[in-house]
Amino acid sequence: MVVDLRKVAAASGVSLSTASRALSGSGRVSAATRERVRQVAEDLGYRPNALARGLRTNHSRLIGLVITNLVNASLHVIAEVVHDRLKASGYHLVLCITGDDAGEERAYVETLRDHNVDGVLVVGSDDEAVQSLRETDIPAIHLARRPRRPAGDCVLGADIEGAREATRYLLGLSHQRIAVVAGPPAVTSGYERLAGHRLALDEAGVPYRDDLVFQGPLEPAWGAEAAARMLALPEGRRPTAVLVTNHEAAFGLLPALRERGVRIPGELSVLCYEDADMLRWWDPGITVMDNNAARMGDLAVSLLLDRIVANPGSTGQTPTEYRVGAQLVIRQSCVIAES
Amino acid sequence: MVVDLRKVAAASGVSLSTASRALSGSGRVSAATRERVRQVAEDLGYRPNALARGLRTNHSRLIGLVITNLVNASLHVIAEVVHDRLKASGYHLVLCITGDDAGEERAYVETLRDHNVDGVLVVGSDDEAVQSLRETDIPAIHLARRPRRPAGDCVLGADIEGAREATRYLLGLSHQRIAVVAGPPAVTSGYERLAGHRLALDEAGVPYRDDLVFQGPLEPAWGAEAAARMLALPEGRRPTAVLVTNHEAAFGLLPALRERGVRIPGELSVLCYEDADMLRWWDPGITVMDNNAARMGDLAVSLLLDRIVANPGSTGQTPTEYRVGAQLVIRQSCVIAES
């Protein structure tokens, strides 16, 4: 037995419209009736129908989160932070996992539109998908990845600066031959982290060597492969340190190194971009450049909510780009190179 | 510029209702008009408004997932599986993270009702929360945890049987003193895993010793604490194996053991209930009793969808309880006890 506004109105001896005004708080109602209606509504356990309200007002208090997956450590942190922040503002989260499939991403964005979501957060890269958002004036924020043609502000990691600082740290420990396990150049964060690394090398006047850069898909398997390859280098050209540009690759690299009996940090210093539970608990604890995923999620929600409440017609402006700084967390996996 | 059904109807020179019927497929429309309307709808990029449809038909094609958190490894696996299965059936997921707070849980269930979700999956334990679901005939399935008074079928792990088998395995390796890091008795899975352990001991005629049972909150901190306490036992009463009843506790226990220089499995065999990335990559690889979280999520979705399409008035029957079997995954952390 579901009680609607009409019943509340009837029970408080008032018209439908006054009942609505009394509860919504907007519009002119006498204090007395307002209180009475409120009381009746509570007694009857009235709950406004979100669909009807959404249909009328054109906003659903739902926010779509389009995300590639949930298993990746940074991503479920982001999902949880986003959820919590939205909840605090009275919004709810519709979760859309795309598996990095552009088709899925597009389909999801359409469905979210169908459901009249008030805004969308996108962790993904497909360009076409977000295009339809621009058209409909649904505010969108890009998170962690930047499409070539964004539909809204982008919240990204300060990847260049972070990788630069990471490499500086290793250089400061007298490492000269630093390997890099890097992502494919297509993904901006992968490209930028490598660029930052190179920048630091250039500053220090240390030569950039192609044979120390292992560029491939950032998955455990590739991390393991990279480990094998760098150990196969001849004695004098083998790296004394390695910068792994994401934690998935590290998940493969570290066990591979251990299997081969490589001592960390004695024989090889390891620094990983992005933190993860496993890196903290590894033996030895892995020094990381934390990309602050939680802060990125937080900022993205703030921007989205601003856009929603503030100016509905604000799309079309060139979106601004925010960079959340990374942070070096020193553990035990990096040590001064033996000269 | 959003195009609604009226525009489609006008453009195809047909009334609103025929347009609706043509697209929905139900009702009598001539093949010719149907095709024409379909074509026009596609050309115009018509997308039905989910809110309006939901308001009319009373179903939203949204499913609520009420879950305690996402950080726990089993849980984000469940979330992802559930999402994928629902997507395949044309449903979308509204994610509600409760942080194990009964109040939040209740609030969420109410909000989901407001949004006319077609069903709810609950990973949580609050009894009152789900009560309101019974009243409204919204199908609900409980997942991983069983409340005292469930609102629908429960999909649980076969915890007694799993723990029994795990302990049997350790007994088979000639361990006589097996420690258990167990959860609080209030949570059924915690209680049952301990019970299964005890069952196996009884079968084998091995005495159950209170001082080997470390019951507390299943968090890393408690795992570490348990490690400290079991090592503090006098020589002859120290365990030769330990059964950790969830992976969170293991995250604390394992580093604590390593810090103290305990060799695994030489000095202590370790078996953990529930699998996790970190346990696979630990050195040595930790033997686990995998609770098959993914299969639980899968089953729960199947049951929920059945309930939705089949019989709307089927609540009120005593809910049935499904048990998904656990599976022993042998790695390197358990070895025959020295006698």
Added chain:
DNA sequence: GCGAATTGTGAGAACGTTTGCGCATCTTCG
């Protein structure tokens, strides 16, 4: 104490669908 401004309330239209009902038109068969 009278017109003007202010305040409280209700009637009713919208939001975009789905669907029951009735009316034509077309087939079918004795």
Added chain:
DNA sequence: CGAAGATGCGCAAACGTTCTCACAATTCGC
């Protein structure tokens, strides 16, 4: 060939809100 059934279509009501408008009742200014 006429009645009965099938078929294709449109009208209009409903789903549960919000919100504009109009009207009555009250207060205010001079």
